[in-house]
Amino acid sequence: MSKPDTVAALVDVLVDESRPGxxxxxxxxxxxxxxxxLAGMPDYFRIGFRMLAMMFEIAPLPVHGHRFxxxxxxxxQAHVQAWRRSRMGFxxxxxxxxxxFACYGLYSLPRAQxxxxxxxxxx
Amino acid sequence: xxxxxxxxxxxxxxxxxxxxxVSGTLFAxxxxxxxxxxxxxxxxxxxAPHFSREEMLLKYRNAGVGVALGRHKLAWxxxxxxxGGSEVNRGLYHRTPGYVFDDWRRRFAVHDLDLAGMTxxxxxxxxxxxxxxxxxxxxxxxxxxxxxxxxxxxxxxxAPRLYRYDHDHRSGVKQSMSATFxxxxxxxxxxxxxxxxxxxxxxxxxxxxxxxxxxxxxxxxRPVTFRAKTVFIACGAVQTPALLRRSGISHNVGDSxxxxxxxxxxxxxxxxxxxxxxxxxxxxxKEFEPRFGMGCSISTPAMLGVALSGxxxxxxxxxxxxxxxxxxxxxSGGGEASVRNLPGFEDPIVRVRFSxxxxxxxxxxxxxxxxxxxxxxxxxxxxxxAGYPDLHSPGDLARLPDVLQASDGNMTSVHVFSSCxxxxxxxxxxxxxxxxxxxxxxLYINDASLLCGPTSVNPQGTVMAVxxxxxxxxxxxxxx
Numbered sequence: 001m002s003k004p005d006t007v008a009a010l011v012d013v014l015v016d017e018s019r020p021g022x023x024x025x026x027x028x029x030x031x032x033x034x035x036x037x038l039a040g041m042p043d044y045f046r047i048g049f050r051m052l053a054m055m056f057e058i059a060p061l062p063v064h065g066h067r068f069x070x071x072x073x074x075x076x077q078a079h080v081q082a083w084r085r086s087r088m089g090f091x092x093x094x095x096x097x098x099x100x101f102a103c104y105g106l107y108s109l110p111r112a113q114x115x116x117x118x119x120x121x122x123x
Numbered sequence: 124x125x126x127x128x129x130x131x132x133x134x135x136x137x138x139x140x141x142x143x144x145v146s147g148t149l150f151a152x153x154x155x156x157x158x159x160x161x162x163x164x165x166x167x168x169x170x171a172p173h174f175s176r177e178e179m180l181l182k183y184r185n186a187g188v189g190v191a192l193g194r195h196k197l198a199w200x201x202x203x204x205x206x207g208g209s210e211v212n213r214g215l216y217h218r219t220p221g222y223v224f225d226d227w228r229r230r231f232a233v234h235d236l237d238l239a240g241m242t243x244x245x246x247x248x249x250x251x252x253x254x255x256x257x258x259x260x261x262x263x264x265x266x267x268x269x270x271x272x273x274x275x276x277x278x279x280x281x282a283p284r285l286y287r288y289d290h291d292h293r294s295g296v297k298q299s300m301s302a303t304f305x306x307x308x309x310x311x312x313x314x315x316x317x318x319x320x321x322x323x324x325x326x327x328x329x330x331x332x333x334x335x336x337x338x339x340x341x342x343x344x345r346p347v348t349f350r351a352k353t354v355f356i357a358c359g360a361v362q363t364p365a366l367l368r369r370s371g372i373s374h375n376v377g378d379s380x381x382x383x384x385x386x387x388x389x390x391x392x393x394x395x396x397x398x399x400x401x402x403x404x405x406x407x408x409k410e411f412e413p414r415f416g417m418g419c420s421i422s423t424p425a426m427l428g429v430a431l432s433g434x435x436x437x438x439x440x441x442x443x444x445x446x447x448x449x450x451x452x453x454x455s456g457g458g459e460a461s462v463r464n465l466p467g468f469e470d471p472i473v474r475v476r477f478s479x480x481x482x483x484x485x486x487x488x489x490x491x492x493x494x495x496x497x498x499x500x501x502x503x504x505x506x507x508x509a510g511y512p513d514l515h516s517p518g519d520l521a522r523l524p525d526v527l528q529a530s531d532g533n534m535t536s537v538h539v540f541s542s543c544x545x546x547x548x549x550x551x552x553x554x555x556x557x558x559x560x561x562x563x564x565x566l567y568i569n570d571a572s573l574l575c576g577p578t579s580v581n582p583q584g585t586v587m588a589v590x591x592x593x594x595x596x597x598x599x600x601x602x603x
Contacts, residue, residue, distance in 0.1 A: 033176050040187075044465055044470060045188065099433075
């Protein structure tokens with residue numbers, strides 16, 4: 001079994017909510033942006049988000065027998081909805097964070113192709 | 124230079140944003156030996172499209188993720204590149220209102236601070252970083268706010284920008300620090316070291332030793348040490364107190380961080396107001412300042428998408444109607460925060476608290492903003508606040524709560540300041556009237572941290588002018 005990719009699976013669900021027809025490569029661009037944002041966030045948040053992602057990933061195990069990344073699409077969607085509507089603030093916050101950045105990545109897509117790599121002015 | 128990793132200089136400026144760039148330039152042009160270090164990269168203005176996700180990753184601190192924790196969280200952003208916040212903001216510019224200086228002088232015992240005395244410093248900064256008005260080139264989306272405010276009988280203005288407009292070609296050049304002061308700094312012989320982070324300072328044999336690391340082209344961090352008689356810290360209102368506290372200096376440091384907290388709405392009009400080649404919006408409502416002000420935000424489809432991301436139909440809504448939409452905000456000066464370092468972590472933690480009064484002001488401001496937008500012809504208003512209803516007419520405003528009900532991410536800020544206020548009242552200030560840190564020799568703060576409170580207006584002009592004033596004073600006093 002391959003390593004679970006929680007970010008890609010979660011971004012997939014969020015993309016499906018607004019653009020179900022988006023290509024796999026464009027989904028990858030959005031997921032890469034979300035991963036870069038996670039990598040750049042303040043270090044204490046990063047650790048917290050890793051732990052949250054792990055909790056989010058394994059939470060379906062008792063009921064479905066599978067981790068989030070290996071669920072069927074409808075079950076993944078239901079899991080995201082359950083966290084989005086949870087009474088626990090940290091669950092709602094986590095989904096809100098991913099929604100914001102997946103959304104920003106998604107809306108930025110049309111302009112992604114015409115970028116030249118950033119050039120540094122000086123060392 | 125001494126060896127591979129120890130650099131000796133007369134003056135070390137830490138940070139290259141508006142405070143650091145202005146300070147470093149004055150010192151270099153006065154013939155001083157100056158090294159200016161910057162944690163981020165040195166990137167061209169056009170290295171990434173403005174307000175794009177690429178810019179967020181390249182030029183913003185922590186990829187644009189800054190959250191002040193508390194019962195009502197606040198998300199803020201800061202620049203992290205040569206030029207700091209001036210590279211990523213719109214460059215809206217104001218001279219500080221005189222009443223703000225008068226208040227700081229009275230409450231914090233700041234010497235020699237009034238509008239008349241500051242005017243030469245504003246003029247000197249404006250001679251290098253040019254300030255211009257869009258005039259007739261301002262976008263319809265921006266004008267709508269002014270029209271709505273005027274229909275209500277309120278004062279509304281066009282704010283100038285640190286920008287050189289080319290009206291013929293509907294383009295222009297941003298007057299960021301990298302395009303203005305930093306270039307003068309380098310031309311005057313100043314040494315600029317990007318990708319260099321200072322972790323802590325210590326005093327040894329009459330000099331400051333700044334220890335940190337430098338990121339090489341290969342991405343690896345290498346230790347670096349600076350030795351300087353004089354150090355100017357200008358890392359921004361969060362990083363400056365974090366560095367001072369890591370260095371064991373904590374008196375009134377990081378206890379009083381302030382923001383201009385902001386809440387937003389999306390207004391939809393009956394015709395197109397938002398075009399891809401529009402200049403950045405510039406109109407602001409001043410009627411209610413200093414309690415709260417209003418303005419128009421960058422309203423690209425991506426920004427509109429994020430603003431409406433809580434709605435299930437956001438993609439369709441933005442795709443169909445973005446040209447008829449604009450994002451507008453109300454901002455106050457409420458809330459107070461602390462900056463602290465966490466053992467074992469590099470990034471400081473910020474905790475914020477808002478009083479009921481702070482949230483009432485924002486609640487009232489939100490209602491007033493919607494009144495102006497309906498008066499400007501808005502057909503629908505979508506508050507960017509979880510649980511708030513869509514508004515279809517002025518009659519719906521009665522459904523808005525009097526006190527702001529903000530959940531995670533609904534409150535944001537692009538202005539942070541006041542974490543190490545200046546003045547002679549040592550009970551509430553971290554540095555003297557000109558930025559010299561109390562109880563130290565040769566150590567100065569010269570950035571937004573020094574401001575004694577909210578400026579009401581966009582603070583970059585204030586930061587630059589105060590930095591110019593303090594750097595001039597330090598030169599006059601020969602750093603004593």
